[in-house]
Amino acid sequence: MMFTRLFAVAAVLAAVACATPRPSFAADPLDNVLLLDLKDGRVTILLRPDLAPKHVERVKKLTREGFYDGIVFHRVIPGFMAQTGDPTGTGTGGSQYPDLPAEFTNKATFERGTVGAARSNDPNSANSQFFIDLDAAPFLNGKYTIWGQVIGGQDAVDKIKPGEPPSNPDKIVKMQIAADADDASKQAAAKALQAQQ
Numbered sequence: 001m002m003f004t005r006l007f008a009v010a011a012v013l014a015a016v017a018c019a020t021p022r023p024s025f026a027a028d029p030l031d032n033v034l035l036l037d038l039k040d041g042r043v044t045i046l047l048r049p050d051l052a053p054k055h056v057e058r059v060k061k062l063t064r065e066g067f068y069d070g071i072v073f074h075r076v077i078p079g080f081m082a083q084t085g086d087p088t089g090t091g092t093g094g095s096q097y098p099d100l101p102a103e104f105t106n107k108a109t110f111e112r113g114t115v116g117a118a119r120s121n122d123p124n125s126a127n128s129q130f131f132i133d134l135d136a137a138p139f140l141n142g143k144y145t146i147w148g149q150v151i152g153g154q155d156a157v158d159k160i161k162p163g164e165p166p167s168n169p170d171k172i173v174k175m176q177i178a179a180d181a182d183d184a185s186k187q188a189a190a191k192a193l194q195a196q197q
Contacts, residue, residue: 031177032047033178033193034059036153040159041155044188045150046148046149048147051103051107051146054103055126059148061097063176067095068084068175069173071087071089072086072089072170073160073161074089074091074164074166074169075164076162076163077134079134080133081137082157083131085129086129093128094129098127099124099127100117104142104144105142105145109146110146114149115131115132116133116140117147134157134158
């Protein structure tokens, strides 16, 4: 009798488990891949929520709102970095959202292709602006938030027109999260991710 009751309870629990959608603890890996289209090609960036969850959340939010599309690279220093993300194009603007607290780390360093949050002298002033390193910049380590790493298309970043500001600056053609992109873009992003493993 007791065995029959236990079997019946187990069967009910199994049926409920199969009928109830289970939460996925592993997000779509492509939800942490950013596709940045420039005039010279696509740049694929691996987002790093493990290092800077608040910054990554902000970048995703703004990207999905179309905030970055058409914004210029207002500060591009050869051998150092290319900076964008200011809707005013002056280096002093940001999004409508509040500034973010610093998320500095010692688990990653500023290398060629590292994506960091631009800010003022206040460590907690990052908002929407970001930069991509054209070369290693160890003097930024521990002083700026790292939220991504280029895993494809760095050559397109290298071709961004230099200047502070550049005359007739290059723009972000389009920025999107790979999980939201077309199938061909998803496949290319998945391939770039695989190559990193």
